[in-house]
Amino acid sequence: MSLYFDAVAILTAPSSGGSFKSRIYSARNLRASPAQIYALTTEAAKWDTVLADVIDKSGILALERKLSPLLALLLVHDHLLAKKGIAAPATHTLRQAVERHKARLKAEFTKARVRYGCATVPEFKAAVIREKRVADGTSHFVYPRWVRINNVRTTLDEQLETTFKAYRRVETLAELATEEEGKPEPRLFIDPNIPDLVAVPFGADFTSSAAYKNGEIILQDKASCFPAYLLLGDRGAEDAWEGDLVDGCAAPGNKTTHLASLLAKQQKGKAKSDQMIYSMDASTMRSKTLQKMVGLAGADSVTVLQGQDFLALDTEDERFANVTGLLLDPSCSGSGIIGRDDVPQFTLPTSQSKGPKSHGKKRKREDEEAIESKATPGTAQAAPTDENDIADGVDPERLTKLSSIQARIVEHALGFPSATHVTYSTCSIHLIENEGVVERILNTKVAKERGWRLLRRDEQPDGLRRWSKRGVREEKPAEGETGPSGSVKLSDEALEACIRSWQGDAEGLGGFFVAGFVRDPTLATVAPIETEDENEKDEEVADATAEEEYEDEDEEDWGGFSD
Numbered sequence: 001m002s003l004y005f006d007a008v009a010i011l012t013a014p015s016s017g018g019s020f021k022s023r024i025y026s027a028r029n030l031r032a033s034p035a036q037i038y039a040l041t042t043e044a045a046k047w048d049t050v051l052a053d054v055i056d057k058s059g060i061l062a063l064e065r066k067l068s069p070l071l072a073l074l075l076v077h078d079h080l081l082a083k084k085g086i087a088a089p090a091t092h093t094l095r096q097a098v099e100r101h102k103a104r105l106k107a108e109f110t111k112a113r114v115r116y117g118c119a120t121v122p123e124f125k126a127a128v129i130r131e132k133r134v135a136d137g138t139s140h141f142v143y144p145r146w147v148r149i150n151n152v153r154t155t156l157d158e159q160l161e162t163t164f165k166a167y168r169r170v171e172t173l174a175e176l177a178t179e180e181e182g183k184p185e186p187r188l189f190i191d192p193n194i195p196d197l198v199a200v201p202f203g204a205d206f207t208s209s210a211a212y213k214n215g216e217i218i219l220q221d222k223a224s225c226f227p228a229y230l231l232l233g234d235r236g237a238e239d240a241w242e243g244d245l246v247d248g249c250a251a252p253g254n255k256t257t258h259l260a261s262l263l264a265k266q267q268k269g270k271a272k273s274d275q276m277i278y279s280m281d282a283s284t285m286r287s288k289t290l291q292k293m294v295g296l297a298g299a300d301s302v303t304v305l306q307g308q309d310f311l312a313l314d315t316e317d318e319r320f321a322n323v324t325g326l327l328l329d330p331s332c333s334g335s336g337i338i339g340r341d342d343v344p345q346f347t348l349p350t351s352q353s354k355g356p357k358s359h360g361k362k363r364k365r366e367d368e369e370a371i372e373s374k375a376t377p378g379t380a381q382a383a384p385t386d387e388n389d390i391a392d393g394v395d396p397e398r399l400t401k402l403s404s405i406q407a408r409i410v411e412h413a414l415g416f417p418s419a420t421h422v423t424y425s426t427c428s429i430h431l432i433e434n435e436g437v438v439e440r441i442l443n444t445k446v447a448k449e450r451g452w453r454l455l456r457r458d459e460q461p462d463g464l465r466r467w468s469k470r471g472v473r474e475e476k477p478a479e480g481e482t483g484p485s486g487s488v489k490l491s492d493e494a495l496e497a498c499i500r501s502w503q504g505d506a507e508g509l510g511g512f513f514v515a516g517f518v519r520d521p522t523l524a525t526v527a528p529i530e531t532e533d534e535n536e537k538d539e540e541v542a543d544a545t546a547e548e549e550y551e552d553e554d555e556e557d558w559g560g561f562s563d
């Protein structure tokens with residue numbers, strides 16, 4: 001089936017649970033690539049009110065009987081806004097049904113842009129998005145576009161002089177959301193917590209900039225930058241990180257490339273180091289994305305182990321003898337991701353045609369088959385929200401299984417012979433996947449035997465020490481709602497060591513959790529300690545691992561998309 005018919009089918013199917021993205025990736029019977037369907041539907045949804053108006057005013061639904069309102073909206077989106085236009089041969093009947101009216105459509109679109117007082121399409125897009133946020137009551141949330149500077153290829157100063165030259169620096173995040181008359185002024189906020197991270201207004205689009213295409217800048221949400229910074233900190237050339245690193249659950253590669261960037265910065269001015277970053281992902285498809293992103297970022301220090309299950313990595317393997325730091329960001333419920341469960345809702349054109357003439361139920365198969373998936377925008381990097389594509393939902397059983405795997409993964413990391421620092425992170429808001437895993441880890445045999453403890457707040461890198469959102473002791477559903485609940489028995493100091501972020505506040509982030517573990521030989525016990533019934537634990541983990549499907553294994557080759 002074609003891109004547009006697939007998109008219509010996905011958008012009109014009854015909900016089968018899970019996030020919109022996971023529904024696309026797990027759907028069978030689709031002809032177009034899931035990445036293209038996702039990009040088309042999410043992009044078109046941003047423009048729905050404008051496109052519905054343009055279609056209504058141009059009157060094409062009354063004239064083109066083959067077009068349903070939703071199909072017309074998707075086709076007109078690509079006709080007016082996709083670089084290559086509609087993804088179908090020029091002779092295709094549906095493409096012709098839209099292109100016959102191109103002068104009218106273009107004129108109505110231009111009139112709409114002028115009505116919004118915008119000189120360019122990107123400005124128009126930003127204005128439309130702003131208007132929608134006011135309409136749905138989320139305009140007070142600040143969700144900027146976060147941009148990380150890749151020190152492997154460039155520096156913050158260099159980018160301020162080039163990519164962001166026309167940007168005016170503002171002192172607060174809120175100023176990025178300020179409404180302005182006429183042409184919005186490009187504004188830039190330099191983040192006070194994460195080095196080399198900046199924020200720009202949400203509508204800013206860098207996907208066609210040289211810096212983005214060359215991997216000099218990487219679109220990565222702020223909270224997603226916490227783990228690598230927590231691991232490698234504010235070191236300089238004098239006290240640079242020693243030893244190799246492992247990123248055990250790495251695709252699409254945001255945190256791996258961040259590790260490489262931090263190492264590159266620490267080593268500036270020093271002779272080329274032979275330090276290695278071993279980066280892996282159990283999913284072979286996602287490993288390809290990882291490999292691409294590492295290449296784009298110029299991260300030569302990274303060796304990608306494609307399709308490698310971190311749990312199957314032999315801690316005693318000689319290659320890893322010098323691994324001192326590990327970053328673990330395993331699959332999680334993704335409950336902290338903004339807009340995760342939103343199936344795009346479309347405002348549709350209203351002037352409907354009287355319906356297809358005689359094709360009826362037997363819509364011409366050739367129509368569908370002739371449409372090829374070639375026009376939906378593709379970009380060079382992963383979108384920030386691509387980090388967690390697998391698990392979803394708040395089914396308590398699922399959360400318990402996820403937390404078992406998460407704990408098992410961190411526990412495995414603590415067993416690397418030379419490891420001194422480990423970080424564990426999720427983009428989940430649930431206690432069981434966060435503080436619950438930390439509590440479990442601190443009670444493991446390996447943690448006690450080897451003297452692992454939490455990296456205290458006062459030991460954390462400056463920017464994270466100053467971050468105020470910390471671990472929680474209890475999770476309770478809000479009044480009148482159902483949801484996971486639970487509590488942990490961690491000390492106040494341990495909860496202060498845990499770092500959190502939440503959706504819907506003035507920080508401009510989604511829900512995220514990270515904790516650092518550090519090995520303190522003075523705490524190591526001599527005799528092994530049994531903390532749990534080992535057999536029972538192994539069985540539980542084996543069950544959970546067996547059920548942790550890599551749903552994305554069927555993904556077609558990743559084409560990338562902007563959010």
Ligand SMILES: C[S@@+](CC[C@H](N)C(=O)[O-])C[C@H]1O[C@@H](n2cnc3c(N)ncnc32)[C@H](O)[C@@H]1O
Pocket residue numbers: 224248249250251252253254255256280281282283286308309310311329330331332387388389390409550
């Ligand atoms: C949250 S995503 C990682 C995002 C990544 N750290 C980033 O910043 O771009 C979790 C990844 O862990 C991978 N994964 C899950 N279990 C794994 C395992 N046992 N070994 C290796 N990778 C695993 C999944 O395939 C998925 O790509």
